Amino acid sequence: MDVSHLLDELNEPQREAVAGSDGHVLVLAGAGSGKTRVLVHRLAWLIQVEHVSPLSVLAVTFTNKAAGEMRERTGKLLQVSTRPLWIGTFHGIAHRLLRMHWKEAALPETFQILDSEDQQRLLRRIIREEGMDEAHWPARQAQWFINARKDEGERPQNIEHFDHPVTSTWVHVYQRYQDYCNRGGLVDFAELLLRAHELWLEQPTVLDHYRKRLQHLLIDEFQDTNAIQYAWLRMLAGDSGRVFVVGDDDQSIYGWRGAKVENVQHFLNDFPDVRTVRLEQNYRSTGNILDAANALIAHNEGRMGKKLWTADPAGKPIQLYAAFNEQDEARFVVEQIDQWLDEGRRADDCAILYRTTAQSRLFEEYLLRASIPYRVYGGQRFFERTEVKDALAYLRLLHNPNDDAAMERVINKPVRAIGEKTISLIRIQARESNLTLWQAAGECVSQGIFATRAGSAVSGFIKLIEGMRERMQDWTLGNQMQGVIDESNLVAHYEKEPRERMETRIENLRELATAADAFILPHEDADAGLTELQSFLSHAALEAGETQGESWDDCVQLMTLHSAKGLEFPMVFLAGMEDGLFPHQRSLEDSGGRLEEERRLCYVGMTRAREQLFISYAEIRRMFGSQNHCRPSRFIGEMPSELLQEIRPRMATSRPYVAAQPVSSAGFSGQDWPFQLGQVVLHPKFGEGTVLAFEGSGEHTRVHINFHDAGAKWLVMAYAKLQAR
DNA sequence: TCCATTGACGTTTTT
DNA sequence: CGTCAATGGA
DSSP states (O other), X not given: OOOHHHHTTSOHHHHHHHHSOSSOEEEEEOTXXXXXXXXXXXXXXXXXXXXXOGGGEEEEESSHHHHHHHHHHHHHHHOSOOTTSEEEEHHHHHHHHHHHTTTTTTOOTTOEEEOHHHHHHHHHHHHHHTTOOTTTSOHHHHHHHHHHHHHTTOOGGGOOOTTOHHHHHHHHHHHHHHHHHHHHTEEEHHHHHHHHHHHHHHOHXXXXXXXXXXXXXXXXXXXGOOHHHHHHHHHHHTTTOEEEEEEOGGGOOOGGGTOOTHHHHHHHHHSTTOEEEEEOBOSSSOHHHHHHHHHHHTTSSXXXXXXXXXXSOOOSOEEEEEEEEHHHHHHXXXXXXXXXXXXXXXXXXXEEEESSGGGHHHHHHHHHHTTOOEEESSOOOGGGSHHHHHHHHHHHHHHOTTOHHHHHHHTTSSOOSOOHHHHHHHHHHHHHHTOOHHHHXXXXXXXXXXOHHHHHHHHHHHHHHHHHHHHHTTSOHHHHHHHHHHHHTHHHHHTTSOHHHHXXXXXXXXXXXXXXXXXXXXXXXXXXXXOHHHHHHHHHHHOOOOSSSOTTSOOXXXXXHHHHTTOOEEEEEXXXXXXXXXXXXXXXXXXXXXXXXXXXXXXXXXXTEEEEEEEEEEEEEEETTEEEEOOBOHHHHTSOGGGEEEEOOOHHHHOHHHHHOOOOSSXXXXXXXXXXXXXXXXXXXXXXXXXXXXXXXXXXXXXEEEETTTEEEXXXXXXXXXEEO
């Protein structure tokens, strides 16, 4: 068979990765070096050249998007159905295993996935029930503790706390939480992975089966794996599985959520004769951008070592803009985009990247004002919306009435006279008799614990759910969804909200019904023995839907640096490059390698750019209500200055206060101010400084001056003895 | 039960 | 400065 198409379009190291080994392979794939291509070609190589059965291949990614892309590209390359291939996210694959082996994993067949919101609500409830002070023991922190423990593969009983009061309290909460989950058949995201690992540990027959079957393991973004994912993988590989991992230690930016770059090193130690291949030729960015990125990342220690290069020209220098303040920064960025558009280029070629989500607001404002369409990544997703989750909770309850999270959510939604008091009676009953809320509610009714009115309300709710279940048993999924929406009368609950809000909620419910109606049971879920309903509910949890509409509308892309990973744009703005913001203050405070992760984040951001990279920082930024005088990010100083071209603001037009508010209202008109914005003045005590802004009028006029030594200060004009310089 | 006011707090996010 | 959640009065 002619296999030249698998290698022809690859460069030398890529070929080596794809075809060069019959053992384990570690591919250190730099940004833009054709990582996905290598993965896909390797997969095709295994099947077409080594004649490996598609059934023996497992390819794992982190996001659904990456999994989908891999499946699609593999299908195109192979020209055969990719159906038998196991390609999925860690969570998706773990979920599938648990569905197929729910008995061995000690789960009820109807188990449900708990998303992080459900998890937090449940924890809040437990913390309250335990009589703990929520201010001292926030649910968020419990969630963090439990997930971190699970990510490390730890159960309450194997956490050592040596009478450490804080830890032992959280361990207790972990235990209680796990009891609830087990009773109700609820599995959170971290639990999916942990259970899947325990399945290997406790069921040697199951493990053995998969070891024999899945001989070829391919893992994407290996630097992002956490401890439990690595352990799971290592067990599955055993002594005979061949493992092909692709990753980049320089792009490890998720250490804060448990990812372990060390796994790359562990892989080299734990698996024999690993062949390491470096992909360093970059097909994305200009030479200047790569040189600057290389120079920056060279400041990190303990790297595996990698230097990106390109056969393409050096391109334009990186543009550096020292904005006056954050408004000026936004103004500048939007102005540049406007020019780009004037040159006939596309808006979706431009991306504005920032460190914190809050930074998007100003850019949105200025883009709106300039009538440039934009799209912000990372908002709330479809299946995370309140109304969607409410309706799904009813559906879940039909499917599994012991789902406490669902029960809690809808028992009084819309209001049906089951108030806090009644619910707490049910909770007490549940707790005392180790029952789920549903069971406890039934108990309370039959024991006549409630007052008459509450009792009839609760039994009414039980009848509602049971009635729906009986009636809808044989309905299609779409009809069930619509039926649940109608009969639950959820709409009544939203009617009390503002009109516009209510309308979008109803619209979303309509969309949900349509989605259920259009849902087709995927092959892999059918193979795993899932019903249509189970599959639909799992999809809602595991792939909460696109962050927003598709990118078909030609929009400027706004996102955090984290969500930019894996993407590329002709024109990129790295905004807010100030010490304290990026690198973030919190990473400067503790020394646990956090700064290096920030640097990697900066490296990721820079290497998103294909043609043009802009870096901007504000000299003054309003944070938490107070003005901050900022230093440019230390990362800027770590880039070779000859690659940076500073853009000098044009003094006359770039002052935002002049532009934004022509101050005709005040006693001082623009011309009457004794000084100009941007002018350097001398203060008897603070020395030289630059005039930033004026405020107020007449004798109350205050002036904001950025003193070169003393920092920025507001002074009352009448008292400040200022001299022009 | 609802809305409004007050108060604390303030990275990064996928599954 | 803004947001979100918790609290308390009507």
